Amino acid sequence: MLTSAAEPLLSVRALESGYGKIRVLHGIDFQVAAGEVVALLGPNGAGKTTMLRALSGLLPVTAGQVRFDGRDMTNATPRDAARAGLVHVIEGHRVFTQISVTDNLLLAGYDVPRAERAERVEEALAYFPEIAEKRHERGGALSGGQQQMLTVAQGLVRRPRLLMLDEPSAGLSPVLVDRVLNVIGRLRAQGTAVLLVEQLLEKALATADRVYALVQGNIVLEASTDESNLAQRLERAYFGHESHALVTP
């Protein structure tokens, strides 16, 4: 699936973003190659969600550049991003509760030609047999874990080049977490890149090829998951024993 060896699928340079006056990201440099699974780690409030939102156009980029698949996607609308294959599954399993599971998926394919829509929905449902069984039920009738699967399935309807998942494991039982993360493995096998924001450190390290650690809006660590003593290095990056310690007067 590699389009060109020179340019990664997603490359982010000196990205700054935030909410109104509050700047959360202070110049992020970041890359994801085609077909690669990258985990974005970091403590609460570090700016992980902000970063995904800035990439998918849900938040304005105030400085820096986002390139995706060889095109400039800085401040593209969420719709343009999704059309280009940069698909964002937001946190908190926010499915539409009033309409059926199938309708939730059809909506994800709103831009897809009508003829192809049903096929795409089936394709996405194939990843999650247990929500395929409930396709006629309202989104609100699903359990939290099933809703989370549904949001991932919504993302898959788009046939993404890069799927960004924001805390897909939040609030799920360990069994379900494995089920959702398992899908990531299958996607990688098909050449889909995944950018994963994840709280469960061990799971994230097991799933991803590479990790970035984000602390206070800055990337403080980038490593391949097969490097040794990664957990200790992350702990140090988070708690700032060295790099960010305050000078105690």
Next chain:
Amino acid sequence: MTTVTATSAQGESGAWRAALPHIAPFLGILALALLLPFVSNDYWALIGTRMAIYWVLVSGLNLVVGFAGHLAIGYVALLTLGAYTTSVLVAGNVTPAVPVFLALPIAGCVGALFGVIVGLPALRLRTFYFAMSTLGFATIVTQIALAWQSVTGGGIGIAGPEFPAPFDTPWGFYGLCVAVAAVATWMSANVARSRYGRALIAVRDAEVAAEATGISKPKMLIAIFLFAGALAAIAGGLFATLQTYITPDAFTFDLSVLFFIAILIGGRGSILGPMLGTIILTILPEIAAPLAAWSTFLYAVLLLVIVLVMPGGIAALLDFRNRRPLASNRAIVPRPAALADIVRRRTGGKHLKLRDIALSFGNVKAIDGLDLDVTAGQIHGLIGPNGSGKTTTLNVISGYYAAKAGTMTLGEDVLPPGQPALRAACGIARTFQTPRVIGEASVLENVMIGGSVEGRATFVEAMLSAPRNREDERMLAAKARALLGVVGLETLAEARADRLQHSELRFIEIARALMLDPDFLLLDEPAAGLSNDEIERLASLIKAISARGTGVLLVEHHADLIFDICHQVTVLNLGRTLAAGTPAEIRVHKEVVSAYLGG
């Protein structure tokens, strides 16, 4: 307290000099109003009188719309009420005839009463709902005036009251109306500049923060609805005289629109702006006679333009001071040492005790049997992953959420669940995750809000600018300035708060909280969005605050800040205490490390 007393001594003459630029435009308008009889004819007397009468109403309504931010679009109803009350009393077709100078105050009282009745829904209803309820009231008042023929004369109408000499000539009546307008201006300006005026804006723009400083929204709103209702009804009485004969047709909704739009064109939170707005809107149809039929249309266009292009209105155009750029290289340099001059030192202060607190939202247990002890004079850190209940705990302590079970005590006192507005009086102050400041008020005013419960003057004293109110003002301003010095922002005291950077707003919130001289301070992620330098300064400021005997509860994500300054740390997970101890103990706690890393 030394600085506070020192600055208030020199206050009297300095206050006058500072106030002069604010008063000058009003004196200018008054001078023009007094000149009018010498340069024009009776026709302009009529227009001038109408202008003055409208302003009497608008000056009161301005506190409701411009300061408190409640969209009362049906105030013509109170004008109608005042006009009929005065006319009926003077005509004596229900009661024995009453002299007009007695009828007018009676109408004012009736108007005040109805002002509160119409305004009360504002305590629960916001924006569109409240606008609709005043609109509904406006329609039924006209319909009642039409139907209640025995009293109001129905569609035929009733004669307006006549004033005795020397007010029975056009210019004599004009003089009377200008005098009433001047008094109304003076009183509404007094209210606006007092802690009541600031509290109104605080409730409008930062309601939650206003509650935390102990401002009681119901009391505030009732006071201004009384005031605005009385002025509207008195304006109605004068309006009836001006019309000489009133029918329900005289009180069209277009008048309401004029009053309302005059305020918005003038700009929120200003007195001069709405006054100019009233003048402009009254004159506009006169100087462009062919446009008279289109006047309401023009008002509506003006309103749309104001909303879309110039939300600050005329007041923002005239606000030259806030157009000067602020220094761009400014830094926040707190001087914690100065705290000693302002905040009294506590010995054996109060401890905060939470026992078995539980709270759930729906099926989610946000807090599940929490015990927490915060010692006076200590900094207590509260950390944990997202959704672990940190901020919820703060909100339970400050009364925004009522715990379903458990007890809270501060010293000997039991803190009642809920009731955030009572926490300030208990000596609890707080800051917020996203700074909640009043963007349209100056930095100094924002800080002064924090001392609202310390003022002693009543609303009436504030309205009449009584000595006790002036004393309050001096005390609050001096203390606020001193505290701005402590947090290192005194150079920005006069700037509008919405021009400041995010990090500066965080320090303003701390200064506001310190106005209470609190026994207990709750800080909700004070370091979020701050640079490393600023965090360092924040740390020494918090330490200085706790060193004066104030207990500090600190919710924070920055692990390094927590471990650096806290005496005790409690780690929450899923609404329960995961671990508690000194920073050194917590740091090596295996479960904490994994919870924090999300392992």
Next chain:
Amino acid sequence: MLVSILASGLAAGAIYALVGVTYNTMFSTSRVMSFTAGQLAMLGGVLGSMFTLKMGMPIIVGFVLTLAACAIVGVITEFVAVRPVLKSLDQHLYVLSTLALALMIQQIAAIKWGTEPQPFPRVFGLGSGIWDEKFWLPVVACAVTIVALEYLYRRTLVGRAFVAIAEDNFAARALGLPERNLRVASYALAGVIGGIAGFSGGQLLLAFFANGALLNFYGFVPVALGGLGNNRGAIFGGLALGLFQQAANFLVGGIFSSVAVFTLFIVVLLAAPQGLFGGTTARRV
């Protein structure tokens, strides 16, 4: 008397309900309560009378043109009074911008059309007495509109997109739905519904510029009763309001019926600010 109350009450109630649905349709995609809802219904009457009586067009042509014009006014509302203030954090701005636009519409109608109520033509010329079409037409129009809306929301993808945006605007945007276009479409739809309300109620309310302000209020009451965005609540609320108002009208006289409606409105709002049919409160802290 009871049948007259029923006939006129249901007719008026159906009009109020349709105006309520107009409010809701605009609210669902934008979270904005627009003062133009009642004006759209007023235009339905005034334009309908203008096209058919003044300009002598066939009823059906006048009807279609009226709805088209109302749809355009709906879209203008979105562009002029809603879109520019949506981004603002200041929640009260939309009240002012839509109020300004509503006043402009009303003034143009008053000046161009005249300030006196003018007749509205018979549409089918069917029925008399309590079965007069002026009574049943609004009820039928209301029923047809509801069925059409149900079809739209339940059977079409566009309709489901409206539902999705109404429930969670952010998630809908993240999903890549063309939220802005859908919002414009919903305002056009609201214009059509308002136009239907005015056209079907033309014989009952006449073509009168001041109906706008009146319907703004009487159309908002069912929304307030039923809860923002709740169409079912608006229908029940509208019909109940119509019956209550007409009953009060017959029993205690016209003036006091408005007082009764107003009192009911305030009492209900104070007792249940979220409406009688539920809804959620926003988190404050």
